[in-house]
Amino acid sequence: MDSTDHLVLKACIEWLATGRRVALATVVQTWGSAPRPLGAWVAIRDDGQLVGSVSGGCVEDDLIDRVNRDILATTLPQSVLYGVSREEAARFGLPCGGTLRLVVEPRPEYEVMRMLLERTAARKLTARVLDMDTGKSTLCDTDCTDTLFFDGRIMRAIHGPRWRLVLVGAGQLSQYVAQIAIGADYDVVVIDPREEFRATFGLPSVTVSCGMPDDVIAELQIDAHTAIVGLTHDPKLDDMALMEALKSPAFYVGALGSRINTERRKERLLEFDLTRAQVDRLQGPTGLFIGSRTPAEIAISILAEITAAKYQVPVLQRRSIPEVLLIERARCIDSLSTV
Incomplete structure (x- = not known):
């Protein structure tokens, strides 16, 4: 987790604490050139305000629209693909025909996010394991050799100083x-x-x-x-x-x-x-x-x-x-x- 992504976590917690609806989107796969690395994420509030970036501004406008139109009304994480065709890559301004897959969570768990913030503030390297079938996530210790994992059902994201x-x-x-x-x-x-x-x-x-x-x-x-x-x-x-x-x-x-x-x-x-x-x-x-x-x-x-x-x-x-x-x-x- 770099310093920008730490701001995403803090914003997510603050918004959830005030009763706002929040969606978290995480980059889990990329093909070709990608403006942001695996694990980069963005928090999107129910009024369209966002913190963070998953594409350097290429797909964020469309993602905000999807979140507020459809995703926040759901309960389980979704996989969202951008740039699957050359035309779509050009539409969203993805460089060199790049493609990226996001996992979007419409129900991030406040307590898990708060515990994750505490662990990263203490400089503890942490893995957050998300079950796509239930939307539930757990935290566990890891080391600097661990990397993001996604197989369509489980997302394992790494947070903290590597x-x-x-x-x-x-x-x-x-x-x-x-x-x-x-x-x-x-x-x-x-x-x-x-x-x-x-x-x-x-x-x-x-x-x-x-x-x-x-x-x-x-x-x-x-x-x-x-x-x-x-x-x-x-x-x-x-x-x-x-x-x-x-x-x-x-x-x-x-x-x-x-x-x-x-x-x-x-x-x-x-x-x-x-x-x-x-x-x-x-x-x-x-x-x-x-x-x-x-x-x-x-x-x-x-x-x-x-x-x-x-x-x-x-x-x-x-x-x-x-x-x-x-x-x-x-x-x-x-x-x-x-x-």
Whole structure:
């Protein structure tokens, strides 16, 4: 569940609590290009107001009409298909002939929705299992490898943070990176043994650890849904974290620093029990080169590169960059160590 979909859940609960009729529509299958991923959902109130999106605006108008004309008068979930023909795909503006199937629930259960909100607010990854024959749903624990399932009778949707970001360092840059990552629905963990840095880190939804970075990373049981970034600009802390991170299955491992400092760091890491292949996994300087200079801009570049790694998208902008720009970015990054 990303941050937008969390708003859908909250709106659904608020509307049901005031006695309004609400329909929930969830994307369960797509063919071709799809504007929204599997599991995306929208809440539609009985007066046509909606929160969320299942198609980026392509089918929502028609869906509102169907909900208020027919679906809210029913009691059981329905399967709704859009774009089954080229003509219909063109009518609804679905890209490249895309097709999507929705499960629409005319009777979402208030208590189940409320419990789901509590679980996701506590960062618990949860599966909601809907029986199409009865309209009843149940909640159960799951893990980050679980995915949406639909066989025509049972829908199993996954809610909560499926991705985790571990930041080493609680400085100003980490605050910006953590804020953006929370918006992208990462479960964020910050590690910093320095009390003076932890004291000024003010994001309540972030787990902050005072342990040594290598010990904490070893305890976190890093998996392939985790990214790790060293942001202390202190080799004593970043290198310790990277020694553990590069041996883990984390899908992204990066560290702050100029290209020269990155090469020096890699040489240092090779002196420990790391192979060349493991060390070569290190992304440094962390972040795409987008001309970023301020901490907020650098945070955007870091999350952009992590996002590309998350979806296994080749970074096409890694090209020859003018040396003067590289020097300026390195100067800006180096200045973060004094912030």
